[in-house]
Amino acid sequence: MTVTKYTEDHEYIRVEGDVGVVGISDYAQGQLGDVVFVELPDPGAEYAQGDEAAVVESVKAASEVYAPVGGEVTEANDALAESPGLVNSDPTGEGWFFKLRIADPKDLDQLMSAEDYKDYVKDLD
Amino acid sequence: MRYLPLTDADRRGMLAAIGAAGIDDLFADLPAESAAPELDLPGPKGEMEVERALGALAARNLPAGSVPSFLGAGAYRHHIPASVDHLIQRGEFLTAYTPYQPEIAQGTLQVLFEFQTMVAQVTAMGVANASMYDGATACVEAVMMANRVTRRRKAVLSGGLHPHYRAVAETHARFNDFDLDRADLDPAADEDLAARLDDETACVVVQNPDFLGRIRDFSALADACHDKGALLVVVVTETVSLGLLKPPGEMGADIVAAEGQSLGNGLGFGGPYVGLFATRDRYTRQMPGRLCGQTVDVDGKRGFVLTLATREQHIRREKATSNICTNSGLCALAFTIHLSLLGEAGFRRLARINHANAVRLADRLAAIPGVGLVTDRFFNEFTLRLPVPAAPVIDALAEEGVLGGVPVSRLCPDRPDLADLLLVAATETNTEDDMARFATALEASL
């Protein structure tokens, strides 16, 4: 079963077994504008929950992307180097940032469900 | 007052339109105790009076061009073609703003693109930025960039690095939490910087020609740096040297930090100057400062814009790559115009003339009894050893109307062992007569 959870900083993590696919939400990409560059972590990098793991740059802003849970990076999305626009066009699909082997599944309990995140975002605007 | 268009009638009318009784109403938020202070300052002056006053101050200085002059040490007197000053005084260049609205700033932006191209070409590097304040700040920005790229915090500084550039690096290191391993200036020996490399080294900083005028090939040092995962930063204080010498990009340099003053910009008592900054393509996004990039507009026409600005302070705020807000725009324009006039052939010939003049002068001065030539290979600046301390000699020469070079002690006061060394630069502006007068005066003073 695939579960997707969200952070208050607009990262999502789609949990597939013991690995999570991390990216930024549709709301976040809309706020940023056209993404021009993504700085991704190297496979093997280890992060605690909340560590800065990546940076996403648009023409007008640059944002840190934080690890939604602790774990080790297994893969980074190399497609973003050639096509950073995938973050805008398909943020939860082809615009994923990196995959993490989740160290402690209990970290996920701190995050919002998709429904809760939808409400959270509505209140922001 | 000639710069203020508002008349008293205007002021009255506008206050009425605002609904204010008087101008003081608009300053009501200022604390009463400190408002409208008595300023102990003179009254207004017309142009003539200001000219007289400042002209008197100017007249107390000895312009380098009015006497035989051989000063270098990081600032060089070259002939600037007449067109340069005329073009930079065009109001559309002089009084333009930073090109944040590219539709109405294609003039400034295209110049920056041409400037960036020329800087990359003369240094033989992949990419350059739109300039920095000067060579010394470009140098410390290079060190900080190397720290970011390598994620290390130690820089090795050659003893041949200009003492003021080293001083600027020291100021930043103190506050920015990185370390400097400084080699001492040694006129007699080659330093072994590779031996100082370890796994903590972010970069090695060398200067070519160095502070004493010595020139080297740093290719082997570049390899040694890369083997240890460190970067090689090459500093150039005399850009004209790049017209004759193997450029840093062909020696394996990763970053070049240079002073562009020699082209388009006069001595100016030290400023404003223009810092050049160039690096390899792969480090483009780590470069500090402004960058101009090519793009198209909605009609498909080629145009230019400032780009990659998200690294800068006004967006990244605390996480910016540096706190630089400004480039040295008009000075970069002057540099670009001068180099455009020189072109490929002219730039190379200018460099050969500089070198030839320095060679002739060095031979002449070294022939003076008691005077020795310390630098065997140089571009347009070399070091002499005098039989007495150099500073008093230079002062005496100045009284006779000869500006004979810079005593090393002026920049290295903590090195009494170097007090007999004199830096001498010769450019295309020095005539045979200048050199003869210098040689005669120098010999007489010893």
Added chain:
Amino acid sequence: MNAPEPGAGGSEGAGGSGGAGTISGNRGLDIDEPLLFERGAGERDRCGVDLPEPATDATRIGDLARGGDIGLPALSEPEVLRHFTRLSQKNYAIDTGLFPLGSCTMKHNPRLNEKLARLPGFADIHPLQPAATVGGAVALMDLLADWLTALTGMPAVALSPAAGAHGELCGMMAIRAALEDRGDVRKRVLIPESAHGTNPATAAACGYAVESIPGDSRGRTSAADVRARLGEDVAAIMLTNPNTCGIFESEIVQIAEAVHAAGAFLYCDGANFNAILGRARPAELGVDCMHINLHKTFSTPHGGGGPGAGPVVLSDALAPFAPLPWVVRGKDGPRLVETAEGPAAKALGRLKGFHGQMGMWVRALAYMMSYGGSGLRQVAEDAVLNANYVLAMLAEDLSAPFAGPCMHEALFDDRFLDGTGVTTLDFAKALIDEGYHPMTMYFPLVVPGALLIEPTETESRESLDAFIASVRGLARRAKAGEVAYFRGAPRHTPRRRLDETAAARKPVLRWTPPEVPSAAE
């Protein structure tokens, strides 16, 4: 994306909004000018400078000669002159029109300044000439310092910083040095949310953590708020006064008292000094150091992005830590002190290669001397009057987040565009077609869709009225629903809206010759 063929000029082709219908693609005086390298490539012998043969063939460079081509163009003087003249004609400038940019103080740049900066006695002296040959230059530095200290009430000034941000760095370094000198290491700096991005960038560059303070509805910082956040680990607060909303920080004196009581320092960003010049002295407001933008308040030209100058006035507590070189008065007059000895024993080292921006000092001093003290006060008064006039005249058609009066700049937000489909950006681009550089947009961040207008004192009432009429007219057009008009703006400029996304995704930062593969890593 294909670059145009050299000499082809603008887009060929019939139809489309870009087609000029001319053979060259040029549009009268609006000429498409290729890159230098596209003009001078291939012809090696042309040169715009006549140089003699070198005096000798003998060399002392060993095997270090440069081989190969550099790639520079080869052009004669008339070609170079025409190239840059044409480029200049594509620029908007103060000389051509009003710049309503907030916090930039785009005032008239007097030409007397240019003339005097070019006197050989100022322009053609080497920074390391013997002191006896540059006494007038050092005297000028001393005189400028006198004016700056008199205008600010501060006892000392560091002249060397090359720009405002550089001055900020100098000030914050001096603060940190002063704290370390008394054995007091502090970690935090307080900065209002409304501050310009250089402030937190500078604090971080000095090794400090930044704590952001929200302002009230007028962007002002409250002394109570500051008191609540002060502690033994706060090194300084960085305030801009007037603040970035154009409002005087009315509690600054109380804030200064609280800050000093906590052993910390008040840094003032002097970008908006034009508003209070001659009307208030920062020293009397409790400021410990303030950088001054000579290219803003004191009329030195912006030059398309620089050079500037950012001298920093300092309190007695911070003066010992000013960077080298110092100008020290002795019995024989002022002299340069270049080493950290004697009175300068605790000086910060150098921040720049040589003494500083002498060319800008000459210009600023000529400006100050032209006005005199009383004249500089008039500058602030006219600047504030002009801004308030703009605020009052546009209040009905635009939306101001708070009623006036303001100081030297007027702030609006984008509420007046609600429901129109026109963004602040679109609005600004339409203003370009009216013949104006846009005002500052989206700054300060504390107000949505901000529009910040600083006319300066060198705009006449006629100039303001014309500007107001255009802005008013555009606001009415937006409200009337003419969205397409705004989205397609600007239409009458040498280039229309440019693709900044493409520029950032695939940066092309230099020209490379088309035949040769680019020297990419």
